Amino acid sequence: MTGTSLRVSVDRDRCVGTGGCVFAAEEVFDQNDEDGRVVLRTEYPGPDLAEAVRQAVDVCPVYAIALAEKENGR
Numbered sequence: 158m159t160g161t162s163l164r165v166s167v168d169r170d171r172c173v174g175t176g177g178c179v180f181a182a183e184e185v186f187d188q189n190d191e192d193g194r195v196v197l198r199t200e201y202p203g204p205d206l207a208e209a210v211r212q213a214v215d216v217c218p219v220y221a222i223a224l225a226e227k228e229n230g231r
C-alpha cells in the first residue's frame with residue numbers, strides 16, 4: 158500500500174497570529190497564549206488531516222506554513 162505523508166513546519170517569526178490555521182485544522186495547529194503566534198501540535202499529521210492542513214496553508218496570509226510530502230510505500 159502506498160500513500161503520501163505530510164510533514165508540516167511553521168515559521169513563527171513570520172506568523173501574525175490570525176488564527177486561520179487553527180480554525181482550519183485545530184488538531185495540528187494551536188496559538189501561543191502569550192503572543193498569539195502559531196504552535197505546531199504535530200509535525201506529522203495523518204492522511205485524514207491532509208485536507209485540513211492544506212486549507213490551513215491556503216488561509217495563512219503570510220505563508221508561514223510549509224508542507225513537505227513524502228511518498229510512502231516501496
Ligand code: SF4
Pocket residue numbers: 167171172173174175176177178179186193194195213216217218219220221222
Ligand atoms: S494562519 Fe498563518 S498567520 Fe495565522 S496563526 Fe496560522 S501561521 Fe500564523
